[in-house]
Amino acid sequence: MEQYIIKGNKPLEGSVKISGAKNAALGILAAAIMADEPVTVENVPDVRDAHVILSAIKGVGATVKEVDKNTVEINGKTITSVDIQYEQVKKIRASYYLIGALLGKYHEAKVALPGGCDIGSRPIDMHLKAFKALGAEVDILAGGIVWARAKKLTGAHIYFDMVSVGATINLMLAACMAEGDTILENAAKEPHIVDVANFLNAMGAKIKGAGTDVIRIKAVEKLHKATYSIIPDQIEAGTFMIAAAVTRGNVTVCDVIPKHLESISAKLIEMGCEVEEGDDTVRVCAKGRLRSTNIKTLPYPGFPTDMQPQMAVALALAEGTSMVTESVFDNRFRYVDELTRMGGQGKVEGNTFYVDGVEGLTGAQVAAPDLRAGAALVLAALAAEGYSEVEDIMYIQRGYEDFDEKLRGLGARIEIVTSEHDAQKFRLKVG
Numbered sequence: 001m002e003q004y005i006i007k008g009n010k011p012l013e014g015s016v017k018i019s020g021a022k023n024a025a026l027g028i029l030a031a032a033i034m035a036d037e038p039v040t041v042e043n044v045p046d047v048r049d050a051h052v053i054l055s056a057i058k059g060v061g062a063t064v065k066e067v068d069k070n071t072v073e074i075n076g077k078t079i080t081s082v083d084i085q086y087e088q089v090k091k092i093r094a095s096y097y098l099i100g101a102l103l104g105k106y107h108e109a110k111v112a113l114p115g116g117c118d119i120g121s122r123p124i125d126m127h128l129k130a131f132k133a134l135g136a137e138v139d140i141l142a143g144g145i146v147w148a149r150a151k152k153l154t155g156a157h158i159y160f161d162m163v164s165v166g167a168t169i170n171l172m173l174a175a176c177m178a179e180g181d182t183i184l185e186n187a188a189k190e191p192h193i194v195d196v197a198n199f200l201n202a203m204g205a206k207i208k209g210a211g212t213d214v215i216r217i218k219a220v221e222k223l224h225k226a227t228y229s230i231i232p233d234q235i236e237a238g239t240f241m242i243a244a245a246v247t248r249g250n251v252t253v254c255d256v257i258p259k260h261l262e263s264i265s266a267k268l269i270e271m272g273c274e275v276e277e278g279d280d281t282v283r284v285c286a287k288g289r290l291r292s293t294n295i296k297t298l299p300y301p302g303f304p305t306d307m308q309p310q311m312a313v314a315l316a317l318a319e320g321t322s323m324v325t326e327s328v329f330d331n332r333f334r335y336v337d338e339l340t341r342m343g344g345q346g347k348v349e350g351n352t353f354y355v356d357g358v359e360g361l362t363g364a365q366v367a368a369p370d371l372r373a374g375a376a377l378v379l380a381a382l383a384a385e386g387y388s389e390v391e392d393i394m395y396i397q398r399g400y401e402d403f404d405e406k407l408r409g410l411g412a413r414i415e416i417v418t419s420e421h422d423a424q425k426f427r428l429k430v431g
């Protein structure tokens with residue numbers, strides 16, 4: 001089993017290039033099958049979740065050409081089935097986008113219910129209710145397969161009960177080729193919502209208002225070929241910004257959209273970091289000890305839930321007590337016990353982690369409970385005195401391209417090892 005071995009307590013310095021946004025890629029790769037012409041998607045992050053979606057669409061017959069590490073050409077013309085088996089998608093929740101894409105294009109989809117990171121109960125009731133509003137019949141079959149089908153899909157006025165990234169994207173997919181127009185109210189506004197809408201528009205869809213809470217979709221008959229480049233990953237960028245903060249380093253994240261990082265930059269400034277924005281870069285420099293603050297996760301433009309564990313690690317090292325309130329998911333504190341084993345202090349009550357900052361953390365053997373929590377533990381290990389081993393890194397690899405390599409580029413002492421022998425070699429090398 002692969003794990004990271006890390007020797008911490010070294011400031012990270014230099015610049016790091018941020019990859020394409022994983023959560024935009026998952027929507028876009030699913031959407032790409034909706035045209036019967038070749039669609040080229042660039043800046044696709046080379047991460048596990050993207051590979052799972054690509055293998056699922058290959059599984060139903062789509063033609064997928066991997067042009068290079070980050071570019072893929074997809075043609076949905078060769079699709080022969082609307083049936084996505086559990087084995088193909090059990091590891092990712094975003095398989096639900098294949099329901100929207102297949103239903104929108106073929107008026108039928110049979111897709112295994114999503115798995116994904118265990119960060120609380122993650123129903124898709126709003127997706128299903130909204131598909132029904134477009135005229136689909138939806139059943140959950142034995143084995144947890146969602147079967148959605150319609151003679152025709154008709155545009156509708158849909159008001160989401162809660163702000164949901166997944167439901168917003170899924171409905172853009174299902175509605176863009178329906179008969180008649182659709183309005184989505186209380187839509188999510190995350191940068192990747194805008195990116196998926198821009199991609200669909202590049203294929204000929206007529207979607208307006210993405211990035212606001214009302215999205216208007218004028219139906220079109222079909223989608224056509226396009227070439228599109230995915231936006232940079234806001235969460236990957238934020239993770240490296242916090243890596244600078246916790247190691248008292250000086251790191252520039254490159255190829256980013258600084259506007260998307262404002263909620264993270266604002267908190268880092270409050271905590272005493274220097275944050276300098278360029279046109280497509282953000283530099284974070286941390287000199288002394290960080291200061292405490294409070295965060296509450298909210299849909300965009302609020303503080304992202306996907307940055308909550310990483311920011312909590314920074315606060316674990318800050319002077320004073322901070323409150324970290326999770327208001328999007330109900331079980332996103334599974335890293336706290338692991339952090340405690342590294343010397344972190346504080347307690348979770350309800351949906352709030354009361355963090356008592358300590359001066360330093362100490363290396364330990366920990367396991368990644370999920371993607372972002374895993375990344376947060378790597379940050380803790382980079383700041384900690386001594387060696388740490390982070391197990392279950394397959395979760396981290398779901399969403400971070402070449403994480404260890406990029407960190408090494410900033411001077412981090414981190415390697416992937418598969419045996420105690422490799423770990424010993426690393427210790428001897430690093431000293």
Ligand code: EPZ
Pocket residue numbers: 023024026093094117121122123124125126127128162163164165166167188305306328329330371372399
């Ligand atoms: C997306 O998940 C992301 N995943 C998550 O990223 C991210 O944490 C989340 O949005 C919030 O930003 C992808 O884009 C693939 P939601 P999603 O629907 O779409 C409730 C990461 O680390 N809800 O916006 O599943 C839900 O339980 C991951 O990259 C319903 O009740 O999130 C949650 O409390 C993990 N019914 C809230 O809404 C529904 O039908 C927001 O979830 C749908 C959602």
